Amino acid sequence: xxxxxxxxxxxxxxxxxxxxxxxxxxxxxxxxxxxxxxxxxxxxxxxxxxxxxxxxxxxxxxxxxxxxxxxxxxxxxxxxxxxxxxxxxxxxxxxxxxxxxxxxxxxxx
Amino acid sequence: xxxxxxxxxxxxxxxxxxxxxxxxxxxxxxxxxxxxxxxxxxxxxxxxxxxxxxxxxxxxxxxxxxxxxxxxxxxxxxxxxxxxxxxxxxxxxxxxxxxxxxxxxxxxx
Numbered sequence: 001x002x003x004x005x006x007x008x009x010x011x012x013x014x015x016x017x018x019x020x021x022x023x024x025x026x027x028x029x030x031x032x033x034x035x036x037x038x039x040x041x042x043x044x045x046x047x048x049x050x051x052x053x054x055x056x057x058x059x060x061x062x063x064x065x066x067x068x069x070x071x072x073x074x075x076x077x078x079x080x081x082x083x084x085x086x087x088x089x090x091x092x093x094x095x096x097x098x099x100x101x102x103x104x105x106x107x108x109x
Numbered sequence: 110x111x112x113x114x115x116x117x118x119x120x121x122x123x124x125x126x127x128x129x130x131x132x133x134x135x136x137x138x139x140x141x142x143x144x145x146x147x148x149x150x151x152x153x154x155x156x157x158x159x160x161x162x163x164x165x166x167x168x169x170x171x172x173x174x175x176x177x178x179x180x181x182x183x184x185x186x187x188x189x190x191x192x193x194x195x196x197x198x199x200x201x202x203x204x205x206x207x208x209x210x211x212x213x214x215x216x217x218x
Binding site: 008009010011012013014015016019020022023024026027033037040041044048051056059060061063064065066067068070073074077078079080081082083084085086087088089090092093098099100101105 | 118120121122123129146153169172174182186193194196201207209
């Protein structure tokens, strides 16, 4: 997907959300959360299909699409994804607080 | 969610995926893609529910959970989320190639 001679830049979650905001926010707000959630569900279905297939590039694209639609919904709902992820997962497993999860397998996750 | 005196660190997508890998990979591989996808669907349902509610902190946590489960599935499936996102969304809208999308509204997205 990327050339070995051109290392891929490391995108931050905040940058991604800002980038999606810049590209789509006007349309996203007009569509609203409910209409946008329908698009997310369509992409989740495509991800499920790609996970059953053998096309690695298509699979990567479907992951990107699902995350992009999540960022879109977060923009419309006014949620800061970076803050949300750092708060919940930035300091170990939310269940056992360890960096390598030791929660019992019966528990989620 | 975060104290104003402590600015939230900016997590990269690659760091998040590595962090989820460190915390959960052993369990994730044992569960496999199919079992993990079931957990993702449960979290998507919780996100839908939170989007209908008024609890902003809960909403942020549900976004974090959905993205964490996506990172988990990407780990099991061997997909580099950062590379996938940079390739598809790192250089403007995949449809019209513009930084502010000008695709017709009839088109996706």
